[in-house]
Amino acid sequence: MMGAGKSSVGRRLAARLGLPFVDADTEIEAAAGCSIPEIFALHGEEHFRDGERKVIARLLDGGPQVLATGGGAWMNETTRENVARVGVSIWLNADLDVLLRRVRRRDDRPLLSGDDIEAKLRHLVDLRYPTYSMADVTVHSRDVPHDVVVDEILIALDDCLPRDEADPGASGRSGGLSTERTST
Template identity: 40%
Template sequence: MRCNIALLGFMGCGKTSVGRRVAQRIGWEFHDTDAVIEKRVGLPIPEIFSRYGEEYFRALETEVLAELATRRHLVLATGGGLPVKERNREILKEHFFTVFLRVSFPLLFERIRRSTNRPLLKKYRTPEELEALYWARIPYYESAHVIIDADFLTEEEVAEEIIRRARDCGVL
């Protein structure tokens, strides 16, 4: 029985803010893989990328995910690239009820283009490059147990839908 909830989706889709709301409403712990990594390394994500590279960061993501998977009753906001790695998908499938927060690329781009805390924005400099990354990741996100179209929903409405779907699936 899956006793945890993991939120999947592209950067800027609302995984952290919605995840906090869900955890608060159901009385579970909340964790964000990026925040756990930052605390562990003692550096912000952009600096981890620039000092050690993306491969190092992705290895830490897998390590953190495996550790968090041993817990029960937690809501997890995953990094946008986390489900691309096969081992991470295996851990998610075994230990988490997964929810893809689907947001259209134009809306995501509006949310993230002013951000200074997104290391992949240095690698993917044009909207076209970023959109190609978005579409490359969509198949991984779509393997989630549940897909929520979040373009026209408030964070509270998305949280309510996650809770409803988790109840329907016997997670809560």
């Protein structure tokens, strides 16, 4: 969800794991040659979502990485299946009041343009959170230092990634993420 901290936390998570960080929105803008608000204005949300799905599918074939997807990407069943095929999905679950405080800092969110941002955001939360709950890992994003959230993600990844069969005591992060992708 927009404002959950995907980019900020994702960058820090990637650094801790020694993996590249990739922001799907940045890649979508590069592929389209214009900003996401411009894509929405010129072509509409359906066109944007189709391009988003294609770009994310390409990125998932790019090797180990921490991939931050846009808030609507996880709503696409094909994208969820592609992430499940090659990686671990992480939902940064944030309360509405936290999201609202964060999204009000920026004016480049097409789905929140116009009046009554709170009602629009509440609608998106109600619509998307049940689908977001299908992620492999859920971590609560809140007003704490980003590194606290990263630490919680790393603990959750240790719990969900397979252990090295040759060494049952090995950390899941040391072997698991070298061949897995993480989507935040």
